[in-house]
Amino acid sequence: MSRNEQEMKDLLRALTLCAGAPGAEDEVRALIRENLEGVGELSYDGLGSILCERSGGADSPRVLIDGHMDEVGFMVQSITKEGLVNFVPLGGWWAHVLLSQRVDIITSDGKVPGVIGSTPPHFLSAKKREQLLELEDMYIDIGATSDEAAAGMGIQIGDTIVPHAEFTELKDPDILSSKAFDNRAGIALMVETLLEFSSREHPNTIIGVGAAQEEIGCRGAVTASEKASPDVGIVLEGTPADDIPGFTEPQAILGKGPQIRFYDPTAISNRRLAELVAEIASEAEIEIQMAVRRSGGTDAKSIHLHRGGVPTVVIGVPARYIHSHVSLIHWQDYLNTARLVCELVARLDSAAVENLTDFG
Numbered sequence: 001m002s003r004n005e006q007e008m009k010d011l012l013r014a015l016t017l018c019a020g021a022p023g024a025e026d027e028v029r030a031l032i033r034e035n036l037e038g039v040g041e042l043s044y045d046g047l048g049s050i051l052c053e054r055s056g057g058a059d060s061p062r063v064l065i066d067g068h069m070d071e072v073g074f075m076v077q078s079i080t081k082e083g084l085v086n087f088v089p090l091g092g093w094w095a096h097v098l099l100s101q102r103v104d105i106i107t108s109d110g111k112v113p114g115v116i117g118s119t120p121p122h123f124l125s126a127k128k129r130e131q132l133l134e135l136e137d138m139y140i141d142i143g144a145t146s147d148e149a150a151a152g153m154g155i156q157i158g159d160t161i162v163p164h165a166e167f168t169e170l171k172d173p174d175i176l177s178s179k180a181f182d183n184r185a186g187i188a189l190m191v192e193t194l195l196e197f198s199s200r201e202h203p204n205t206i207i208g209v210g211a212a213q214e215e216i217g218c219r220g221a222v223t224a225s226e227k228a229s230p231d232v233g234i235v236l237e238g239t240p241a242d243d244i245p246g247f248t249e250p251q252a253i254l255g256k257g258p259q260i261r262f263y264d265p266t267a268i269s270n271r272r273l274a275e276l277v278a279e280i281a282s283e284a285e286i287e288i289q290m291a292v293r294r295s296g297g298t299d300a301k302s303i304h305l306h307r308g309g310v311p312t313v314v315i316g317v318p319a320r321y322i323h324s325h326v327s328l329i330h331w332q333d334y335l336n337t338a339r340l341v342c343e344l345v346a347r348l349d350s351a352a353v354e355n356l357t358d359f360g
């Protein structure tokens with residue numbers, strides 16, 4: 001990679017700390033724009049996805065590199081007379097990870113900090129302590145004493161809410177902790193790939209996409225694909241690591257390299273493309289992990305069904321504890337994913353891409 005590690009880590013840090021609930025990806029989009037200005041032609045779809053098109057040695061194939069900009073968050077549903085904020089989830093949340101966590105409510109007047117309220121054990125019966133609280137029964141305490149006071153702070157129905165987090169290196173500085181590695185890792189890698197090819201030849205046209213609204217049904221990838229008109233798709237993800245207690249055959253281990261998600265219920269990667277990625281990884285001496293997932297989905301769901309069908313592969317950086325306030329990735333996995341994606345893009349000329357769908 002032509003960029004140094006510190007530059008790359010700084011970009012990843014800044015992206016994870018951006019607020020970007022589905023449908024409110026403004027901060028992420030602005031940071032992508034700032035980094036890719038001049039690298040390619042920037043445009044937007046009607047849902048707010050950002051596209052950066054960079055022409056290389058040939059007009060085709062058109063190589064789509066997708067990352068979704070949004071993170072799991074919430075939306076203000078109502079404000080009680082007492083000034084507490086009720087909310088609905090945007091994306092998949094497990095109630096266990098939410099109580100007593102800090103959040104930021106994104107208002108038109110700026111960010112309002114709050115805390116998801118929890119009842120102290122002193123007030124909980126033995127039975128209550130064993131129950132899982134429903135999200136509907138939770139509230140955000142912003143320190144307001146009435147609905148008027150909350151409105152005075154700028155809170156309005158429909159405002160989005162994101163986890164409040166910090167970016168930290170653990171004792172092993174290769175282990176990074178922050179919110180939203182799903183999917184700012186993917187976004188950062190999309191940006192790094194374009195930056196790499198701003199000073200390197202490529203036998204294709206690259207369209208980097210920061211897609212909107214993945215966490216609520218891969219919606220931005222539908223509209224961005226319309227604009228991008230890809231011949232081949234690479235989906236970059238912060239993918240859930242399963243190297244945690246309770247899994248006997250993990251397929252996403254921190255430090256074991258990029259994961260090729262061959263299957264999940266929403267998409268099957270193009271077999272020849274997945275093989276090509278494995279071949280390139282082997283040549284570049286990058287360890288990879290193959291995954292067949294029983295659940296989950298990515299933007300590949302939308303991209304591979306575009307037009308007459310687009311050969312697509314999903315490449316992910318394993319991330320522990322995603323869809324919560326803190327997740328962990330391994331920095332070497334990130335760097336190796338960046339290298340792998342760049343080598344793949346360099347190899348995707350028209351003959352290679354035509355071969356992917358040569359079914360005759």
Ligand SMILES: [Zn+2]
Binds near residue numbers: 068183214237
């Ligand atoms: Zn994701």
